[in-house]
Amino acid sequence: MAQATRDEGKKVNSDINVTPMVDVMLVLLIIFMVVTPMLNNKVNIELPPATAAVVMEDASKEDAIVVAVTRDGKTFLGGDQVQAADLGPRITDKLENKTDKRVYFRGDIRSNYGKCMDAIDGIRAAGVSQLGMIAEKPLI
Amino acid sequence: MGMGGGGGSGARSDINVTPLIDVLLVLLIIFMVIQPSTMRGLDTLVPQPPKNHDAEPDTRTIVVQVLGSGGGNPSYKINEDAVTIDTLTAKLQEIFATRNDKVMFVKGDKDLDFGQVLPVINDGHAAGVDNIGIITPAVESGH
Numbered sequence: 001m002a003q004a005t006r007d008e009g010k011k012v013n014s015d016i017n018v019t020p021m022v023d024v025m026l027v028l029l030i031i032f033m034v035v036t037p038m039l040n041n042k043v044n045i046e047l048p049p050a051t052a053a054v055v056m057e058d059a060s061k062e063d064a065i066v067v068a069v070t071r072d073g074k075t076f077l078g079g080d081q082v083q084a085a086d087l088g089p090r091i092t093d094k095l096e097n098k099t100d101k102r103v104y105f106r107g108d109i110r111s112n113y114g115k116c117m118d119a120i121d122g123i124r125a126a127g128v129s130q131l132g133m134i135a136e137k138p139l140i
Numbered sequence: 141m142g143m144g145g146g147g148g149s150g151a152r153s154d155i156n157v158t159p160l161i162d163v164l165l166v167l168l169i170i171f172m173v174i175q176p177s178t179m180r181g182l183d184t185l186v187p188q189p190p191k192n193h194d195a196e197p198d199t200r201t202i203v204v205q206v207l208g209s210g211g212g213n214p215s216y217k218i219n220e221d222a223v224t225i226d227t228l229t230a231k232l233q234e235i236f237a238t239r240n241d242k243v244m245f246v247k248g249d250k251d252l253d254f255g256q257v258l259p260v261i262n263d264g265h266a267a268g269v270d271n272i273g274i275i276t277p278a279v280e281s282g283h
Contacts, residue, residue, distance in 0.1 A: 027166050030166075030170070031169065034170060034173070050181075050261070050265075051266065052265035053180035053181055053262070054183070055179075055180055056180060059181060060178060060179045108254060109253065109254065109258075110254075110255060111254045111255075113250055113254050113257050114250025114251065116257075117250060117274075118276075120186055120276055121276050124186045124188065124279075129186055130183070131183075131184045131186050133182045133184050133261060134181040135181055135182055136180065137180045
């Protein structure tokens with residue numbers, strides 16, 4: 001009925017209604033299930049801004065090869081720290097059964113460019129020619 | 141009402157939209173969380189060093205250099221002409237307006253920060269240069 005009626009004679013129901021709470025909890029569970037694998041394999045890097053950046057769909061895929069250089073000059077392949085000299089053979093291994101020979105590079109805005117070039121040399125040693133420089137498109 | 145024959149109360153024929161709105165709000169929240177993680181980036185190329193070292197360098201090749209100046213703001217050069225970062229896009233647009241080969245190279249000092257070199261790649265893309273190669277010291281020395 002559209003209008004609430006007062007039934008003062010009936011017994012008062014004193015149970016808490018848990019259905020909305022369960023709803024909210026399930027939603028939070030789903031959100032964290034979706035977000036956690038995305039945050040897991042990423043090295044903490046402050047990306048430089050680039051206004052001309054285009055969307056790179058494949059970069060966020062699970063099997064994308066991402067090389068990262070952090071602010072303190074460490075080189076990471078995916079989530080593992082590697083020496084720049086070992087990058088070549090390791091990327092070659094990863095590329096072996098992939099058709100898309102493209103590597104993504106995440107450089108910190110304050111990382112040393114010499115270290116970045118060492119990493120790029122390592123990528124070049126694996127025979128890769130296309131490199132996607134991941135950047136952040138500033139919100140205008 | 142039309143259908144209810146039994147009860148004295150009128151049957152409600154409105155659809156209950158509350159669960160629908162619930163589900164839509166949840167989807168909205170999920171996509172709001174996912175959306176910022178789409179990666180964006182700039183395409184670059186890593187050239188292999190030339191096979192024959194005696195080859196005559198092409199004079200039409202555009203190389204943008206980023207030169208560090210001891211911690212201060214870096215200076216920029218297109219081949220041998222000094223430019224500022226503000227005019228770089230315009231200069232590149234002017235150069236590549238009459239060209240068919242949209243190729244340029246970026247060379248940066250190793251003492252710089254990555255964040256000082258990336259704007260050059262960005263300006264190149266903004267000027268419509270599709271192929272931007274990154275020159276490292278190893279490429280220059282031919283290894």
